[in-house]
Amino acid sequence: MRILLSNDDGFRSEGIITLKDELSKTDEVWVVAPEKEQTCISHAITLHKPLRLTDHGDNIFSTNGTPADAVLLGLRVVLPTLPDLVISGINKGPNMGQDVSYSGTVAAAREGAFVGLSAIACSVSARKAFRFDTAVRAMRHVVDNVRDCVGVPGVFINVNIPNIPWESLQGFVVTRLGKRIYNGKVIERTDPRGRKYYWVGGDSAERFEPIEGTDLHAVDKGFVSVTPLHWDTTSHVNIEKFEKIFHGG
Template identity: 35%
Template structure:
């Protein structure tokens, strides 16, 4: 049986990045399945829905929308829609915006890849950096991602880690080589709360990341993409702060 690839994201099944990812996947020679959120689920990390039902909508052949998070989508695909022949690869993205540093903790794009990792499936998150939200350089990811994915699949990495790929905010023909990086600090400085009043006079609040350019470690993903490189970072669940663990005297 042909290898199967599961596509998902956190921007929603109708997001432009999903169309880019479908174009990328079509070049890999896999049977393609799309199981993605019905609506934008950015910032949902690895969360799964334990207190609400999930509903499926069929959007075409092997194409489904899910009324839940990216993590829900992976679970629904692996344990329900594709349970007889699970995917051999999970691709999550292409996210509109970089997923670097602390943002990888909040990212639904990365969260979906890590959920795939939980099932023992090799999983890759893909994100496209931009500086102008109205002019995201999607062609950079579309052009370079197939070769990056094929290269990664030839390497000896196991499902105990997932791979986080960030494409730089450069035209495709000006993008540099692949660089293997570590997770850095990234550019998120804090999370702010904005207070507003709706037309009925009721208060509501909006959470917003505050980002600032910062100098990061030379081998970090943010440094690589700032230099126009494609940053590839292996991620895992283990988050023990070893230096603190040692200092506790245990």
């Protein structure tokens, strides 16, 4: 199987290197990833400056573009033919709930889904001391289980892995997106020249609605969360309601 790896942490990130080493034991693996970290850049693509590719050997390429750019370049320029699978990660930090809208990791997988490819975004739920040993074993399990599956057009998988020893994992569970509780804080400070500047985010406290069946609840309880996503974000259940509003039906 031919696999394209990308991420938003950069091509030197331990997560993507460790995952490449593991998957290369059984598959043909290519890396096309940003040259530097681009956390929370979402699905931005570069239109107003040239993109560059650097070949580092061993099927590893970096670009000055975004995660979505990296996948696009991988699919259209670098790989000799389209891959069987696109994987983004392993990300340093969780991507659950509303995170998926901000995440460059998820966007890289979504870019693969845009062209009808099977795609997986994967993240380890921690802010430091990342257990990539556990995360890589979890991803090996996920990849081996989807290997023979026919991808559903437009659908991709978002995997979040608890930052605990492999032996402590409670299993794998299919979930829906949960709801994070962001503090929404913006910190104002003043630089030495008297000009104001701002930090978005405030503290990094992890708060969420503890609803069973969600990705946030599953990871909190020690399960690997597997959430099927779709690039079509239309609220289909509300179409009829709004048709009545705008067309007087």
